[in-house]
Amino acid sequence: MRILLSNLFLCDGTPNGFIADAAILIEGKTIVWTGPASEAPVAAAVRDLAGRVVIPGLINTHAHGGMSVQRGCCDNGDLFEWAQTIAPFTSVLSLEDNRFGCELAVMEMVRNGITTACDCTRFGAGIFSDVASAIGMRSLSGALANSPQYRKTGRANWPLAREETEGAMARHAGNGLVRHYLGAHSPYSCTAELLIEVKQAADELGLPFVIHLAESAKETEIVRERHGTTPMRWLHGLGLLDERSILAHCIWLDDEEIELLAETGASVAHNPVSNAKLASGIAPIPAMRQAGIVVGLGTDSTVSNNSLDIFQEMKASILLQRASSLDAHITDAADAFAMATREGARVLGWQDAIGTLVPGKQADLVVLDLDHPLGNTAQRVLSDIVYKAGPQHVREVMVAGSTIYADGRFSNIDAGAIFARIKQHYAHIPSA
Template sequence: MALNRDGMERKTVDLLLRDCAAIPMDQLGRVLERVDIAIDGDRIVALGQDLPYVGRQTLDGRDHVALPGLVNAHMHECLTRGLCEDRELSRWLTEICFPLDAAYTPADITAAAGMNQLEMIRSGTTTFIDIYRHPAAAAAVTEQSGLRGIFSPQVIDEPTGVGEALADTENLIQAWHGRGSGRIHIWVGLHAPYSCHPESFTQGSELAQKYGVGLHTHLAETRWEVETLQARYGMTPVQCLERWGCLTSRTLAAHCVQVQPEEIDLLQAKGVRIAHNPSSNLKLASGIAPVLQWLRQGIPVGLGTDSILSNNNLDLFEEMRLAVFLQRLTSGDGAALPAEQALWMATRGSAACLGLEQEIGSLEVGKKADVILLDLRAPHLWPRLQGSLNNLIAQVVYAAHGSDVSTTICDGKILMHNRQVLTLPEEELRHQVGSQATDLCRRAGL
C-alpha cells in the first residue's frame, strides 16, 4: 500500500509526472513550480504539489517544464522539402506544388504523414489540422502515431487533377470522423477562392453545416490573390467568401495577410477563426499579417507552420518567436505581442481555432492529457530564474526549440520519452521517405 506524508493511502493512476515546473495556460502568464500532474486514462485528474497519487508509470519532471501539447492550426503533410526553392507564391504553385500534387498517390501520403507526424511528435505538437491529398492514408498513420489530427481534403477545381473532389469529402466524414478513439476528425477543405469555383465553396459550407464540422481554406494570402479575384469577380477574397456563404463560425482561414481593416471587422462579426503562419508568410514574401488588430478585435487566432515546402519545418516554437518579432517590427512597439500571448496562440488560441478549446490547449483537471515536457538543462535555456524574476515563459518563447522537448504525451499515451519516439519506426520511415520522394519527383517531371 502506498501512503502519503499524512499516512493516507495514495490513489493509483496510469501516469504521474513528478516535481516539474508547469505553464498550465489556464490563465495568461501563470507559472507553477514543483508540481505533479496525475493522468488516468486520457484525462488529467489532478495538478498540484505532492499529489496523493502513485502512478503505474511515473516520470521524473525535475529540470523540466510541463506545457500543454502544442496545436498546429495549419499545415499540409507533404513529402518533399528543400526542392526547387526561391519562388514567389504564384510561380511556386504553378511550377512546383501543382505538378507534385497531381502525382501524389496514397503510398506517397503514407510516407509523408509518417515523416510529418514523427517531426511533430519530436517537436511537441500533439494536435494538427492537415489540408492536403489522400487524407484517408494520412489518417491511418495517425491511428498508429497517437497524435490528434483533423483532416480536411484539399479540394481544388482549377487546375484539374491536383486536388481532392468535394463529392468524396462526405464519404470520408462517414468513414473516418471520430476514429482513433476520437482523436481523428474530418473537416471540409477548400484550397482557396482562386482555385475553387464559387459553387464548391457554397456546397462545402452546406456540407460542413450538415455534419457539424469545420471548413478550412486559404484566404487573402498574397496581393496576387487579391488582384486575381478582383479581376475575375470584381471582389476581394474576403468579399468572395461572404458572397458564397462561407464566412461563418465554422470557418478557419489560413493567412489573411492581405485583409483590409473593414474586412477584419467582417471576419470578427462572422466569427471566423484565423491561422497565422509567420514563417511561410516570410519565405513566400506574402507580407506581415495584421495579427495585433485581429487580437484587439477578439478574433480567435492560432499558429500554424504551413507545409515543409513553405517553411521548411514544423517547429511551433520557431513560429511563436517569429510571430512576436514580426508584430514588433511592423508596429514599432517593443512591447507588442508579449511572450505569454504568443504561447497562448500556440496552445489555447489554436485549440479554439479547431473548436477543441474545451478539450485541449491547457493543463486543467478534466481536460485531455496532451502534455509535453521541455528539458531546461541546455545552456541556451539558462539561467532559470524564479520568484519575482521568473523568466520561464520568456525562455520557452524566445529561446527554446522543438528539439528541447524530451517527452510528448497525447490522449494520456506517451508517444516520446527521452527523445525516443515510441509509436513510429523512425529509421524505417527515413528510408521509406527517401525512396518515395525520389519516385514522386520522377512522376511529377521535376
C-alpha cells in the same frame, strides 16, 4: 491507473498559470489535479521529472503533411511562382506519396512537441488521420476541394473529397484522437457554386470548414477582377463564414474586413514563417486579436516552410510584427504561447479537451529540458519557451495520458524503419 508527475515546473497554458515545484495527477487519459508538489494527492505511481518544464502540447492549426517528401524543391519565388514550380511534383502525387509525406510530417511534428495538427490535402483525406492516430498524435484532417477550370493541374477532387472524408469518419468512429473537416482550397481556385456546396456539406456533417484566404496581394487582384470585391468580402457575401470556419493566412485584410470577420466568429490559422518565405506579407494579427478573432499558429507545408516547428512560429510571430511596426510592445511571449496552445485549440474547435493542462482536460503535454542560469521563474520560463526553446529541448510527448515519444524514441512505431522504407522507395525513382 493514477500517475503522478512530480518535481516539475508547470506552465499550464492559462494566463498566469505557472507553478514551480509542481505536480500533475493523471488518471487514464485525463488530468484530475494540478498544483504544488507538496500538496499532491496519493497516486499508485510517481514519476520524478527532475525539475523539467511541462507545457501543453503544441497545436499546429495549418499543415500539408502529404507534401513533406518534396521539401526543398522550391525555396524561391512568391506564392504563385512557388505554386507553378511545385506543380510538376504535386500534380503526380499518388496516395502512396501522400502517406509517405504524412509519416515524415507526423514524426517531425511529434519530435517538435506538436500533439495536434490540422492537415490539408487534395486527395486521400483520411491518410493523415490514419498515420497520426497510429503514432498517437491528434489530428483534424480532411481535403480542400478545387474547381478544375481554375486549377488545371491534376484531376477534379470533388465530391471525392467528401467521400474520402466520410470513409475516414467511419473508419475512426469512436477514436478520440481523430476529427475531420471539409474544405475548399481558396477563393481564387473555386467557383461560388463549389464553395457553397462544400460549406453546405460541412454543415450537414457537423464539420468545420477550412479554406486559404487573403494569402497574397495577387489573390486579391484575381478575386477583385472576377467578382468585383475582395476575397474576404466575397466569402462573407456567399455566407461561408461562421464560428465553424477556419481561415488560413488572412494577410491581406483591411480594418473593415477585420471587424466583419470578428462578427462572423470565424477563426484564423496564422503561418508567419511560410508567409515570410513566400513574401506574402505579415498578417495583422494584433488587430485581429484585439477585435476578438481567435488566432492559432500553423507551419504550412515543408515545401513553403521547410520545417514543422511551432517554437519557430511563436518566435517569428513576435519578431515579424515588431520589425514591421517598429513597435517593441505590439505583441509578446504570452501572446505567442497562447496562440500555440489554448487559442490553437479554440481554432480547431477542440478547446473542450486540449490546449491547457487543467483538471478535466486530456493529458496532452510536452516535457522540456529548460534550465535558466539564474533559476526558473515564470517570466524566465515563458521567455525561454518562446524565444529560445526548440525541438532539441523536447524530452517527452504525451497524448491522452500515453507517452508517444521520449528521449528520442517513438513508443508506437519504428521511426528508423519507416524512414528507411521511404528512402528506399524514392531511390528507385529517377525523377525523385
